[in-house]
Amino acid sequence: MANSIEANCLLCMQQSDIFRKLNDTELHSINSCRVSIKYHQGEILFKQGSPCHDFVCITQGLVKLYIESESEKRIIIGFAKPIDYIFVPGAFTDKRHHFSAVALEETTACLVGADVFQQILEMNSSFAGAFLTKISEQAIRMFEQLSSLTHKQMPGRLADVLLCLSQKIYNANPFVTSLSRQDIADMSGMTKESAIRILKTFKDDNLIRTEGDLIELLNIPMLETISRNG
Amino acid sequence: MANSIEANCLLCMQQSDIFRKLNDTELHSINSCRVSIKYHQGEILFKQGSPCHDFVCITQGLVKLYIESESEKRIIIGFAKPIDYIFVPGAFTDKRHHFSAVALEETTACLVGADVFQQILEMNSSFAGAFLTKISEQAIRMFEQLSSLTHKQMPGRLADVLLCLSQKIYNANPFVTSLSRQDIADMSGMTKESAIRILKTFKDDNLIRTEGDLIELLNIPMLETISRNG
DNA sequence: CAAACCAGGTGACATATATCAACCAGTAAA
DNA sequence: TTTACTGGTTGATATATGTCACCTGGTTTG
Incomplete structure (x- = not known):
């Protein structure tokens, strides 16, 4: 089991721009506290408004990310597929989720405690750099979506x-x-x-x-x- | 003059959540390459699509940030006022501006080379942390705007x-x-x-x-x- | 001075889009 | 088998919003 987990983390490392920046120690510390969970189609990974404790990385399947307003209406703001981790802005501010995530297919995700993740962000600046790049890309996509939807x-x-x-x-x-x-x-x-x-x-x-x-x-x-x- | 610049940078440091995290060396390296510019009402600080070389920090006045689409329509996505620096996502990706900034009033801004800024981000992890928090808040505001505008x-x-x-x-x-x-x-x-x-x-x-x-x-x-x- | 120009403001009108109701096919439940 | 239920689909209708044309008063410009 421990072996298959190692293999899995290594696989992610190879496939993801950002996890590639981790060294062995960091990889191990993520590995030791990471939990892999299988979700069925339609199941919620996390819900808007709920407290956020973990970073989520999708290793299989497809997840939709959406905002819901009081009026029951929803906007899909993006998707996560292998190997994406989901950027949860609340993790750096009010420790709440500001959008929901639900599995569109059979999905497996790895959960890593937000504190562990943030520690590594502080220690490893090239990891942090890759993280920033990813967030920036997402922000740019957001601009395009805003522009498309309103104009x-x-x-x-x-x-x-x-x-x-x-x-x-x-x-x-x-x-x-x-x-x-x-x-x-x-x-x-x-x-x-x-x-x-x-x-x-x-x-x-x-x-x-x-x-x-x-x-x-x-x-x-x-x-x-x-x-x-x- | 050098003195007034120091004073100005120190002032920013006191007023801004994020610049407070800088130590003396970092402050000095920013100070030594920073350029302070005065803009009149209606003048453009930077234009969507143009290459971005500098980080911009507003020290006086008010700036509107907006996206323009091909159809001549605009969306104002935010404002910058003292002491805000403007998060330019393109600085971490394609080195292009993805929105424009124009002064609404008489405005002074400090420009700092993006490379200097990014170096400090890499060196000083608590500065980087404050930076991440600020970006996250902006992302959350973006969600609210998207939801408001579409629903x-x-x-x-x-x-x-x-x-x-x-x-x-x-x-x-x-x-x-x-x-x-x-x-x-x-x-x-x-x-x-x-x-x-x-x-x-x-x-x-x-x-x-x-x-x-x-x-x-x-x-x-x-x-x-x-x-x-x- | 008049001319031109601009932002604010108003009304008539066209139209993009939502709402509501109904229908259908497939599937799960009874 | 019948029933209910879901997701897709269509049509008729209402309405929110954009478009266009115009007027106003102030400010710049010749």
């Missing part, structure tokens, strides 16, 4: 979402997704009905093809144009 | 903006602002006309009072209710 209208927003899913999340063109239409709507800031309607117009125009959970982008240049024109 | 309708969004201006930016209740109606609209994700209209309904309901550039919140509880109900 584009529905076709543009949905085109953004489809391109993002294919190119950043699934890295495949016909891709099979575990996202519901509601999830797609939550990504693009509209209602489920509207999302379905726009998807239909895209299908009618031969921009995409859908078959159950499969989505294929047939005319990417056109989708990019739609995205640009808002 | 609330205009009165709720404008209430958010007015409360934010009074409580976080100006820290005063009748406050005099250098923001135009267009700026207020850019903060709340609507057109200038819509912003003016909602402001008028607020005035008619005695929630606020405006007189030129002065805005007074007359019924804060009600504004908070409007904000909550979206």
Whole structure:
């Protein structure tokens, strides 16, 4: 068992830009307090508003991150897939989660106590540097999302979402997704009905093809144009 | 002159959560390469898309930070006032600015080479920790803005903006602002006309009072209710 | 001085989008 | 088998919001 854990941590180290910066001691100290947990589809990893004790690193599966407002509406702000750790800003401020995370598929995640993680951040400056880079990328993505959601209208927003899913999340063109239409709507800031309607117009125009959970982008240049024109 | 610069840096150190973490050597190395610049109202500190060489710290005045999309529309994502340094995510990734900064009033800013700043980040872990905390707070604010802009309708969004201006930016209740109606609209994700209209309904309901550039919140509880109900 | 210009402001109108209700197919439960 | 239930889908309708055109008063500019 201890062996398989080692192997697992080493694997993460090889695959992740940021864990690569850890030395043996640090790797060991993370390893010794880390807990690996399996989540089923739909299960919550952590909930907005709850106290945050741990850093979460996804080793298998896919997780959606979303904000919920009082009005029951949700916005999906991102995803985590292997090997991503989830940046939890509350860990550095009020020790609360400011968004929720739920497994879209069978998912395994490693939990590491926030204190251990923060200690290593303090000790290892190149690790901290990689961490900063990652946070910065996320901030930039956030700007783009903000801009897309507030300035584009529905076709543009949905085109953004489809391109993002294919190119950043699934890295495949016909891709099979575990996202519901509601999830797609939550990504693009509209209602489920509207999302379905726009998807239909895209299908009618031969921009995409859908078959159950499969989505294929047939005319990417056109989708990019739609995205640009808002 | 050298003396006044010292005094200025020391002042910043006393007033800022993050610069307080610097030791004498670090303070000196920042001081020795720092440039203080005065900007007039409306002048650009840096422009979205341009290369970023420096970290910017505001020592006097007020600066608005905004994203511009191809469609000429803008979103104000925040402000910087004394003593704030501006977190430029591009400095850790692609060395480009991802938003623009423009002075709303007479403003003085200190520019420090990004390399110097990053060196100190690497050396001084408690400085880096304070930096991380600040970035995290900004990320959390971003979540709230995203949620407000996508889920609330205009009165709720404008209430958010007015409360934010009074409580976080100006820290005063009748406050005099250098923001135009267009700026207020850019903060709340609507057109200038819509912003003016909602402001008028607020005035008619005695929630606020405006007189030129002065805005007074007359019924804060009600504004908070409007904000909550979206 | 007049001319031009700008930000603030208002009204009429068009439209993007949400809401509501209903229907359907597949699947789980009884 | 029937029932309920879920997620996807569609249509009719209401409404929030943007667009456009215009007016105002103050300020700059020639």
